[in-house]
Amino acid sequence: MTQFQPSPVHVGVNRRTFLRDTAAMALPLLSAVNGSLGMADPGSDSSSYPRLIMREKEPENLEFPFASLDSFITPNERFYVRNHFAVPKLEAKTWRLIVEGAVERPLELALDALTKMPSHTQIALLECAGNGRGFLTPKAQGVQWELGAVGNAEWTGVPLVAVLDRAGVQKGAVEIILEGADEGEVKSDPKSPGKIRFARSLPLEKARKPEVLLAYRMNGKELTPAHGFPVRVIVPGWYGMASVKWLTRIVVTDRPFQGFFQTLHYTCFDRYRGLPTLVPITEMEVKAEIARPARNEVVPAKTTYRIHGAAWAGESEATKVEVSTDGGTTWAEARLLDKAVPLSWRFWEYDWQTPAQTGAVTVMARATDKRGRVQAMKHDPDRRNYKISHVLPMTVEVR
Numbered sequence: 001m002t003q004f005q006p007s008p009v010h011v012g013v014n015r016r017t018f019l020r021d022t023a024a025m026a027l028p029l030l031s032a033v034n035g036s037l038g039m040a041d042p043g044s045d046s047s048s049y050p051r052l053i054m055r056e057k058e059p060e061n062l063e064f065p066f067a068s069l070d071s072f073i074t075p076n077e078r079f080y081v082r083n084h085f086a087v088p089k090l091e092a093k094t095w096r097l098i099v100e101g102a103v104e105r106p107l108e109l110a111l112d113a114l115t116k117m118p119s120h121t122q123i124a125l126l127e128c129a130g131n132g133r134g135f136l137t138p139k140a141q142g143v144q145w146e147l148g149a150v151g152n153a154e155w156t157g158v159p160l161v162a163v164l165d166r167a168g169v170q171k172g173a174v175e176i177i178l179e180g181a182d183e184g185e186v187k188s189d190p191k192s193p194g195k196i197r198f199a200r201s202l203p204l205e206k207a208r209k210p211e212v213l214l215a216y217r218m219n220g221k222e223l224t225p226a227h228g229f230p231v232r233v234i235v236p237g238w239y240g241m242a243s244v245k246w247l248t249r250i251v252v253t254d255r256p257f258q259g260f261f262q263t264l265h266y267t268c269f270d271r272y273r274g275l276p277t278l279v280p281i282t283e284m285e286v287k288a289e290i291a292r293p294a295r296n297e298v299v300p301a302k303t304t305y306r307i308h309g310a311a312w313a314g315e316s317e318a319t320k321v322e323v324s325t326d327g328g329t330t331w332a333e334a335r336l337l338d339k340a341v342p343l344s345w346r347f348w349e350y351d352w353q354t355p356a357q358t359g360a361v362t363v364m365a366r367a368t369d370k371r372g373r374v375q376a377m378k379h380d381p382d383r384r385n386y387k388i389s390h391v392l393p394m395t396v397e398v399r
């Protein structure tokens with residue numbers, strides 16, 4: 001099972017970091033909501049970070065400490081966890097997948113029947129649509145994620161399209177509803193109509209893409225209960241809510257699905273001829289995140305400091321990352337490391353000649369993708385508390 005330390009404040013605490021963080025508290029913080037000050041010593045490796053940071057205990061919501069980013073593939077025990085309800089206890093032996101609705105042949109598949117079908121292995125990044133929400137001011141509703149509700153893994157499973165073809169999608173079908181086995185009642189506004197299950201739909205067009213998987217392996221291992229054992233959906237390029245865990249039912253439908261997590265949550269305003277229209281969230285935006293320096297990190301003056309991080313762009317590809325070390329006045333191009341891997345993140349770095357003058361400095365990273373999408377400087381309120389992909393300033397202390 002996942003291990004973690006109880007609080008982000010206790011990250012890598014030793015006497016030195018404690019003293020430094022105490023000093024850092026005197027610095028003007030970027031916003032009152034992100035006051036977590038813990039970070040490991042500059043130059044230390046990822047072992048000085050917790051495996052995951054707890055954001056919520058029940059249901060369990062765990063964040064990857066993004067400052068510890070050091071591997072292209074996120075190890076399973078360090079992959080963020082986003083749960084709306086308690087983790088359902090499913091067994092491989094009794095698990096069944098029902099495929100019904102607008103199909104020629106309704107199906108009920110056992111796990112061995114599914115795993116006997118031809119498999120496909122696919123690297124894909126998942127990012128929660130609420131990643132970065134903890135930086136919004138005023139404070140937005142929802143889990144207060146900072147940088148780490150994101151991870152990159154290699155998934156193995158059966159393409160959803162293969163199961164759909166086996167059932168035979170009827171003419172006139174438009175969407176595929178994917179339902180998880182987890183259920184509960186949402187008691188905060190907007191409330192759910194009693195007990196509901198987590199469910200999301202995909203338009204037929206995306207559902208038929210070969211990269212959309214019914215996955216039963218994550219980085220070569222069986223899925224853990226937290227990540228959807230025994231079978232979950234992986235929808236590469238789209239925000240995480242589409243990748244339904246603990247999948248037990250697929251409903252093919254001839255009308256758009258209007259479920260709780262499809263309408264009241266995980267939607268943004270889209271402007272149609274000036275009319276704001278709520279639409280379900282789909283593809284990820286272009287985004288770069290800085291791993292190091294971490295927020296409030298103490299950076300030595302007059303030295304070369306390696307700023308590094310990752311960038312991603314949904315179904316597109318991050319083609320440029322720029323860095324600013326003067327609060328956004330000037331920008332310089334960072335180096336992209338390695339070739340772009342489709343539907344995945346891309347690491348980048350930039351050698352910063354730190355100033356002689358000590359004090360607070362704001363560093364930023366901004367990504368551009370193949371389609372020419374560029375990160376905005378401010379969060380668009382039409383996106384509500386989702387798709388937080390604007391440039392995130394990181395204030396550090398040069399000393």
Ligand SMILES: Nc1nc2c(c(=O)[nH]1)N[C@H]1C(S)=C(S)[C@@H](COP(=O)(O)O)O[C@H]1N2
Pocket residue numbers: 079080081082083084085126127128129179180181182198226227228239240241242243244245246247
């Ligand atoms: N059944 C079910 N599937 C789910 C969720 C859930 O709560 N229940 N959360 C979704 C959200 S919002 C995200 S971001 C991803 C997170 O996947 P992970 O926990 O494996 O990182 O799972 C998605 N699939």
Ligand SMILES: [Mo]
Pocket residue numbers: 082127128129130240241
């Ligand atoms: Mo999410």
